[in-house]
Amino acid sequence: xxxxxxxxxxxxxxxxxxxxxxxxxxxxxxxxxxYSGLELIASENFTSMAVMEANGSPLTNKYSEGLPGARYYGxxxxxxxxxxxxxxxxxxxxxLNSEEWGVNVQPYSGSTANFAALTALIQPHDRLMGxxxxxxxxxxxxxxxxxxxxxxxxxxxxxxxxxxxxENGYIDYVRLEExxxxxxxxxxxxxxxxxxxxxxxxxxxxxxxxxxxxxMADIAHTSGLxxxxxxxxxxxLCDVVTTTTHKTLRGPRAGMIFFRKKNDLxxxxxxxxxxxxxxxxxxxxxxxxxxxxxxxxxxxxxQYAKQVxxxxxxxxxxxxxxxxxxxxxxxxxxxxxxxLRPVKLTGSKVEKICDxxxxxxxxxSIPGDVNMLAPxxxxxxTSALTSRSFKxxxxxxxxEYLHRSKMMxxxxxxxQDNEDISNLKNEVETFSTSFPMPxxxxxxxxxxxxxxx
Numbered sequence: 001x002x003x004x005x006x007x008x009x010x011x012x013x014x015x016x017x018x019x020x021x022x023x024x025x026x027x028x029x030x031x032x033x034x035y036s037g038l039e040l041i042a043s044e045n046f047t048s049m050a051v052m053e054a055n056g057s058p059l060t061n062k063y064s065e066g067l068p069g070a071r072y073y074g075x076x077x078x079x080x081x082x083x084x085x086x087x088x089x090x091x092x093x094x095x096l097n098s099e100e101w102g103v104n105v106q107p108y109s110g111s112t113a114n115f116a117a118l119t120a121l122i123q124p125h126d127r128l129m130g131x132x133x134x135x136x137x138x139x140x141x142x143x144x145x146x147x148x149x150x151x152x153x154x155x156x157x158x159x160x161x162x163x164x165x166x167e168n169g170y171i172d173y174v175r176l177e178e179x180x181x182x183x184x185x186x187x188x189x190x191x192x193x194x195x196x197x198x199x200x201x202x203x204x205x206x207x208x209x210x211x212x213x214x215x216m217a218d219i220a221h222t223s224g225l226x227x228x229x230x231x232x233x234x235x236x237l238c239d240v241v242t243t244t245t246h247k248t249l250r251g252p253r254a255g256m257i258f259f260r261k262k263n264d265l266x267x268x269x270x271x272x273x274x275x276x277x278x279x280x281x282x283x284x285x286x287x288x289x290x291x292x293x294x295x296x297x298x299x300x301x302x303q304y305a306k307q308v309x310x311x312x313x314x315x316x317x318x319x320x321x322x323x324x325x326x327x328x329x330x331x332x333x334x335x336x337x338x339x340l341r342p343v344k345l346t347g348s349k350v351e352k353i354c355d356x357x358x359x360x361x362x363x364x365s366i367p368g369d370v371n372m373l374a375p376x377x378x379x380x381x382t383s384a385l386t387s388r389s390f391k392x393x394x395x396x397x398x399x400e401y402l403h404r405s406k407m408m409x410x411x412x413x414x415x416q417d418n419e420d421i422s423n424l425k426n427e428v429e430t431f432s433t434s435f436p437m438p439x440x441x442x443x444x445x446x447x448x449x450x451x452x453x
Contacts, residue, residue, distance in 0.1 A: 002146035026185060028445055035442040036429045037358035038398055040336045042221065043193065043249045044163035046388065046438040047206045047288075047294065055252045063280045079283050086290035093296040096235060102266050104257045104273050105289055106281040110220045113255030114140040115152055115278075117242050119270035121214045122255075122393060123188055124156050127188040131171070132161035133372070136195035136337070136363045138218060160185070164195070164367050171195075172371060173203045174295025182209050190234070191218030193243075194364050194379050196312075196331035198231050205237040216240040220255075222333055224248025224383070226399040227296045228305020231333060240265065246310065248383050249335055250301075251292025254285045264326065274438040304386060308334045311382040314392035318399030327366050327377065336380040339366050345406065347375045353405050358432065361402075388435045401428055 005013075017024045034046070035073050060078070065072040068080035082106060090103045107113035114115050122128065130141025130153070137143065139151045142159030142431055149155045160183045162176040180188070188208045201217070208215040215235035223243040225231045235243050241258040245251035257273065259265040274281070295301055309332070316326050316336045327337040341348060347363030366377035380402075382395065390398075433442070 012341060017270070021358045031440060031442065031444050033358075034447045035361055035437045035445065036432050037360055037427060038401065038432055039384040040380045040382075040398070041360065041363075042379050042383070044246050044381070045247055047246065047252060049249055049439050050295075051250075051252055051288045052439055054291050055284055057284050057287060059284040059287050060282070062283050064283055065274060067274075071327055076414060077434065082283065082287050082290060084279070086293065089290055089293035089297065090258070091149075094223075094235060094258070094291045100271075101235065104259075104269055105217045105254075105286055106273050106278065107237060107242075107255035107283060108278060108285075109253065110218070110242065110255045110387065111140050112192065113242045113244075113257050114138075116272040116277045117257050117269065118153060118157060118187070118215060119238050119276050120259075120268040121240065125158055125438075126187070127158045127160065127185040128153070128189060129160050129176070129183065129185045130189035130193050132163045134232055134369050135161070135164040135367055136192040137161065138191070138193045138220070139191045142192070142220065159338060166367060169367055171199070173200060173207075177207050180207050180211060181211075185213050186211075187214045187216060189216050189218060190238075191220065191222075193221060194335070194337055194366075195324070196333055196335045196337050197328050198332040198404070199234070201232060201234055201237040213303045214239045215241065215250045218242045220244040221247055221335065222352065223335060224296065224301075225305050225309065228302045228308075231308050239263075240269070241306050245289050249292060249296055250304075250383070250387060252285050252288035253295075254282070254289055256289070307366055307391070308382050310392055311386050312336055312391060315380060315382060315399055317394040318396045319402065322399060322403040324403075334381050334383050336382075337364065337366060338378045338380060339376060341366075341376040341404070342403065347378045348373070350378050350406060354402070356421055357405055358400060358428045360384045360407060367449070370434060371409055385435075385449045387438050390435065394435075397403060397431065401431075 019198060034278045054294055062079055064076050064079045068083050086105045087103050091101060092100050096234050107116060128142050131137030133143045140153050142153045142161060143151045144154035144159055157170050162179060163172060164170055165172040188204060190204050205215055208407035215238045217238045219226055219234055219241060220243050222231050225248050226233060244255050256267050259269045312331045312334050316331050319338060320326060324341040325342050327339050340350060351361055351363045361378050361380055363375050364371055364377050365375040406443050
């Protein structure tokens with residue numbers, strides 16, 4: 001016997017295009033924006049169709065507080081299998097021994113993963129040291145100003161930042177060690193959101209051990225490069241490693257916390273995630289992480305990671321050939337930090353110019369900046385366009401477009417309809433749409449989409 005759908009439930013099996021045309025059309029516009037532009041934001045990537053399919057699955061319907069085998073709700077037999085598979089794949093993707101390392105895949109984001117890790121490792125008002133924001137660090141590594149504690153990591157803990165050298169832009173490990181001898185932290189955080197060089201984990205481990213401190217690596221930006229064996233391995237020397245899953249790792253938007261199975265860290269981290277900092281995990285996202293981790297363990301992903309780094313070097317060298325200055329003079333990763341002060345520009349102005357010609361970048365503070373709202377640099381990344389099969393020679397062309405955009409600085413605000421801007425935008429669009437697009441078929445999209453009345 002089958003039952004009719006009640007009138008009040010009639011919308012539950014209607015496709016988005018029919019149910020909410022306004023949102024549908026805006027999504028199509030965003031798809032076309034991604035396809036027709038040059039995505040150079042270092043923290044963004046284009047995930048796969050399989051990841052998006054898992055992320056948009058009915059797994060979003062299920063509540064699953066707790067860990068596999070110890071849930072607070074029934075009906076989790078398949079959810080348990082999915083989360084266990086995700087945890088297994090996480091260890092495999094990063095080449096970890098399950099007897100030495102464990103992982104929690106429930107954090108909703110990198111920021112929540114970091115705060116849960118801090119909750120697990122130290123007590124309120126304990127001391128931590130992380131890279132200063134103007135030096136390329138992240139908000140969640142203890143950022144505060146002289147007037148205000150900005151991040152929860154500085155509100156609930158006592159923070160003293162370390163910095164890069166004013167001479168060469170590299171981490172100043174000597175000064176870090178000197179300051180640690182005075183501050184005596186219980187936790188040292190390494191990792192960054194705008195630092196183009198690799199990390200010396202041996203030096204950091206030595207400094208942490210001098211004070212009996214934990215060493216935590218936040219590899220949100222470089223986790224795909226770690227999995228692809230293109231940068232130094234933080235798992236060799238760190239106690240805890242956190243990461244997002246959507247940057248170089250090319251998964252959905254979420255976070256993970258890896259922990260050594262010592263000093264009761266497994267229990268402490270798991271309890272910090274739930275119930276201390278979160279409620280029910282997003283099962284649809286965890287399934288999508290599992291898909292991305294399977295991909296990250298493949299030989300093809302290692303080729304991708306290698307190409308990401310090669311493309312970043314090519315982009316940096318091409319920009320230098322146009323007369324620009326890079327912080328540290330180059331890159332070891334996916335990221336290039338462009339210093340605009342020698343050409344008398346701010347990052348915010350260049351970001352606006354690039355937006356007008358379909359190039360997406362972000363303004364970024366650089367060492368020596370004092371005004372975070374009008375920083376002296378821009379941050380560029382190669383992960384997303386590498387996912388679109390860009391190679392070194394293509395990034396030489398991207399550098400040319402960036403240079404031509406900068407040349408428009410004198411009239412861009414007064415003449416936003418200038419023909420040169422329009423021509424460059426069209427040229428960028430033609431160039432970008434000649435490359436494949438991950439995750440969806442762009443052939444049925446139109447730049448003239450308009451929301452319904």
